[in-house]
Every structure is written in C-alpha cells, then in structure tokens.
Amino acid sequence: MTWKIIFDGKGFKKVEMQDETLKEGHIKIKPIFYSVCGTDKSILLGKYKLEKPIALGHEIAGIVMEGNGIDIAGNELKVGDYVALYPNYFCEKCIDCLNRNFNACRNKVMIGVRTDGGLSEYMMVDPRFLLKLPEDLQKILGPIIEPVAVGIHALKKFEEKDRRSVIIGLGGTGSLAYETARILGFNDVVAVEKNERKLELARMIGIRAFPSIREALSNKAINVLDTVGDNKSIGEIESALDLIPSKSEIVITGLGNEVLSFHRDSLIRRELTIKGSIIYNPTDFIEASEIVYANQQYYLKYITKVVKLSDPDILPSLLLDENNLKIIIIIQ
Structure with missing residues (x-):
C-alpha cells in the first residue's frame, strides 16, 4: 500500500x-x-x-x-x-x-x-x-x-539590465526573482510589497523594498516584473502610470481568470511595453x-x-x- x-x-x-x-x-x-x-x-x-x-x-x-x-x-x-x-x-x-x-x-x-x-x-x-x-x-x-526558473524566464524578457528593475510581490516567485535579478546582472533592483510582515522580513534580509510602486520609481525608464498578476497588482502599476517614465517595460507572470486592463493613452503616449511570461x-x-x-x-x-x-x-x-x-x- x-x-x-x-x-x-x-x-x-x-x-x-x-x-x-x-x-x-x-x-x-x-x-x-x-x-x-x-x-x-x-x-x-x-x-x-x-x-x-x-x-x-x-x-x-x-x-x-x-x-x-x-x-x-x-x-x-x-x-x-x-x-x-x-x-x-x-x-x-x-x-x-x-x-x-x-x-x-x-x-x-x-x-x-x-x-x-x-x-x-x-x-x-x-x-x-x-x-x-x-x-x-x-x-x-x-x-x-x-520558482527560480520562473524568474529567470521572466527576467530574460527585459531588453536592458542597466536600469532600475522593480519586482512587484514578495511571495516565493517574487522574492527569489529579486535575488536572481541581481545574480544575472541587473544592477539596480528594488521590490514592492503591501504586506507589512513580508515587507519587514524582506528588509531584514537586505531587500530594498517599498510599500508602493510610487516610492520605487526612478527618473529614467524602468523594468517592472509583476509576479502577482491580479487586479490588485495591475492596479498598483496603473496608479503610477502618470509617473512611470516613457519606454519602460512591464512583464507579467501571474496567472488568473481576471480580465486585466490598462489605460490605453498612458500606454501609447509613454510607449510602454507589456509582455506576458509563462x-x-x-x-x-x-x-x-x-x-x-x-x-x-x-x-x-x-x-x-x-x-x-x-x-x-x-x-x-x-x-x-x-x-x-x-x-x-x-x-x-
């Protein structure tokens, strides 16, 4: 048996x-x-x-x-x-x-x-x-x-490593992707996490983490890796579209049944690129x-x-x- x-x-x-x-x-x-x-x-x-x-x-x-x-x-x-x-x-x-x-x-x-x-x-x-x-x-x-392989595949979607990379979500995939990005040569990696306990843990082990994407932005084009991929995380990105520099790239890994939406004018006027990664x-x-x-x-x-x-x-x-x-x- x-x-x-x-x-x-x-x-x-x-x-x-x-x-x-x-x-x-x-x-x-x-x-x-x-x-x-x-x-x-x-x-x-x-x-x-x-x-x-x-x-x-x-x-x-x-x-x-x-x-x-x-x-x-x-x-x-x-x-x-x-x-x-x-x-x-x-x-x-x-x-x-x-x-x-x-x-x-x-x-x-x-x-x-x-x-x-x-x-x-x-x-x-x-x-x-x-x-x-x-x-x-x-x-x-x-x-x-x-989960490290998930991060590797997603990070390879970005065209440039010499810009700030923002990891959204510090669950298993996101936290491991943070470390993997640094190992792969992305030279300015930060993270966004809403959960206060996770945020505290992340900072304790040396992750540069913020409670909102607005606090994580740079004044130049950025990479955004959304490891959550639901309406809340997309809403977090949407809330900062007016501040995200043009020609930034967004890669989404999380799967779900929700219909996700972005403001079309913001995408077009800022020439943002959105990619999926499975x-x-x-x-x-x-x-x-x-x-x-x-x-x-x-x-x-x-x-x-x-x-x-x-x-x-x-x-x-x-x-x-x-x-x-x-x-x-x-x-x-």
Missing part, C-alpha cells in the same frame, strides 16, 4: 491506495521537499477549478527509488540520486513545442495542478521531466529550482539549478519557514500564509 494527500476542493485527506506498477521508461521517486506556491493558494481558494480531486505539489524535490533513465539535461539517473521535478510536461508535437516554446505547450500537463503532484509517498515520473541535482547542494534548496523552458530550469547551486548561501535566506508535515490539517494554514517569503514543507 501507498498514500497520497488528496485535496477535493474542500479539504485535505490522507488516502491509502494500492501501489502503482512502475511503467516502462519511468522512474519512481520519493518526494521529500515541497515548496509552497501561489498557485497552490489559488487552488485552495477555488480560483483554479479542479477537474478532479488531486494531490497538490509541483515545486518538488526527492530521491530516485527505482528505475533509471536520462533526465532533462541529458544526465543519467540512478537509484539514490536527488532530483527536482520539472512539473510541466510538454508534448513535443504541438505548434509551440515544434517552435521550441515548450513553456507554452498547447497540451501541457501540469503536475500538482491538473493531476497528482508531490504530496504523496511516491511519484512515477518520466525521467525527461526530472533534473539531477548536485550531491553537495543543500537539500532544502531542491524545490526552489522551479513558466520556463528546459534551458531556464537547468540554468536555475546552476545558479542556485553556485549561490546557495544567498537563496537560503529567502526560506523563512520550514515545517514537517505531521498532519494534513496543517496544510490550509501553510498554503494561505501571507507572513513569509518562502515556505518549505518536509513531506517525509
């Missing part, structure tokens, strides 16, 4: 079930660490409608327990290897995959969002969607490879692992809460937590 922690749209329940037979060409992994994401919160709040009850968890790192194969970077996998899950399975056949825009795959399978994820004793995974991690990587950093490609994911490995001491400080999963009943409070930057759950 094995187990999964299933969310049915109302609550979490640990469910025992028969062991799955390992499919040919797949690898059995034991999820160890689960990094809480804003998407998990959206599922819990009903903003993402579940097609069926599932085990959540897509920012996952674990250990290979059975099987072998070649990972997404071409590394050979064997039992005992520590791996990060690449949780967005792409088909390699649709028009976007054929153009190597795997992040925009039309048939994408989102693990932990549309089908069972890492809140389980074991997972059966095609090795093409795993990445072997260095043996001497601090293990708790394994599950943040995924997850990452394999190259971004591999780069994320290399950057995190080379800068472990810097990324560790963004993990502000670590909890052992003793009971499924603690999950709602962890997923809805608004007072930490990055929360890591030890699954088993």
Whole structure:
C-alpha cells in the first residue's frame, strides 16, 4: 500500500491506495521537499477549478527509488540520486513545442495542478521531466529550482539590465526573482510589497523594498516584473502610470481568470511595453539549478519557514500564509 494527500476542493485527506506498477521508461521517486506556491493558494481558494480531486505539489524535490533513465539535461539517473521535478510536461508535437516554446505547450500537463503532484509517498515520473541535482547542494534548496526558473524566464524578457528593475510581490516567485535579478546582472533592483510582515522580513534580509510602486520609481525608464498578476497588482502599476517614465517595460507572470486592463493613452503616449511570461523552458530550469547551486548561501535566506508535515490539517494554514517569503514543507 501507498498514500497520497488528496485535496477535493474542500479539504485535505490522507488516502491509502494500492501501489502503482512502475511503467516502462519511468522512474519512481520519493518526494521529500515541497515548496509552497501561489498557485497552490489559488487552488485552495477555488480560483483554479479542479477537474478532479488531486494531490497538490509541483515545486518538488526527492530521491530516485527505482528505475533509471536520462533526465532533462541529458544526465543519467540512478537509484539514490536527488532530483527536482520539472512539473510541466510538454508534448513535443504541438505548434509551440515544434517552435521550441515548450513553456507554452498547447497540451501541457501540469503536475500538482491538473493531476497528482508531490504530496504523496511516491511519484512515477518520466525521467525527461526530472533534473539531477548536485550531491553537495543543500537539500532544502531542491524545490526552489522551479520558482527560480520562473524568474529567470521572466527576467530574460527585459531588453536592458542597466536600469532600475522593480519586482512587484514578495511571495516565493517574487522574492527569489529579486535575488536572481541581481545574480544575472541587473544592477539596480528594488521590490514592492503591501504586506507589512513580508515587507519587514524582506528588509531584514537586505531587500530594498517599498510599500508602493510610487516610492520605487526612478527618473529614467524602468523594468517592472509583476509576479502577482491580479487586479490588485495591475492596479498598483496603473496608479503610477502618470509617473512611470516613457519606454519602460512591464512583464507579467501571474496567472488568473481576471480580465486585466490598462489605460490605453498612458500606454501609447509613454510607449510602454507589456509582455506576458509563462513558466520556463528546459534551458531556464537547468540554468536555475546552476545558479542556485553556485549561490546557495544567498537563496537560503529567502526560506523563512520550514515545517514537517505531521498532519494534513496543517496544510490550509501553510498554503494561505501571507507572513513569509518562502515556505518549505518536509513531506517525509
């Protein structure tokens, strides 16, 4: 027998079930660490409608327990290897995959969002969607490879690094993107966060953070990375459109069902550029692992809460937590 922690749209329940037979060409992994994401919160709040009850968890790192194969970077996998899950399975056949825009795959399978994820004793995974991690990587950093990759892909959308870059939202993606931007050579990075506790935490670890975008602006063109992407964060940008210098760029990563709107005259008169950014490609994911490995001491400080999963009943409070930057759950 094995187990999964299933969310049915109302609550979490640990469910025992028969062991799955390992499919040919797949690898059995034991999820160890689960990094809480804003998407998990959206599922819990009903903003993402579940097609069926599932085990959540897509920012996952674990250990290979059975099987072998070649990972997404071409590394050979064997039992005992520590791996990060690449949780967005792409088909390699649709028009976007054929153009190597795997992040925009039309048939994408989102693990932990549309089908069972890492809140389980074991997972059966095609090795093409795993990445072997260095043996001497601090293990708790394994599950943040995924959100760091989101930041890398979004930051590459900006044309210039030699201007102020404003990160909106200091949740997991935003706070990690702040550090990643600095590592990638963006030379003037600041952040905006409304939550007073997060703002305090951010300042304590050295983030230059402000409670409003108006306080974060420069007198020259800026980059704005909105890692929230809802009407509140867009409203924050809108509130400062009269002050944002012309030729600034805005990149939006957050997904949701809201219809977002900008004042057309402001966009046109200031020649602002708005771009969307969806997850990452394999190259971004591999780069994320290399950057995190080379800068472990810097990324560790963004993990502000670590909890052992003793009971499924603690999950709602962890997923809805608004007072930490990055929360890591030890699954088993």
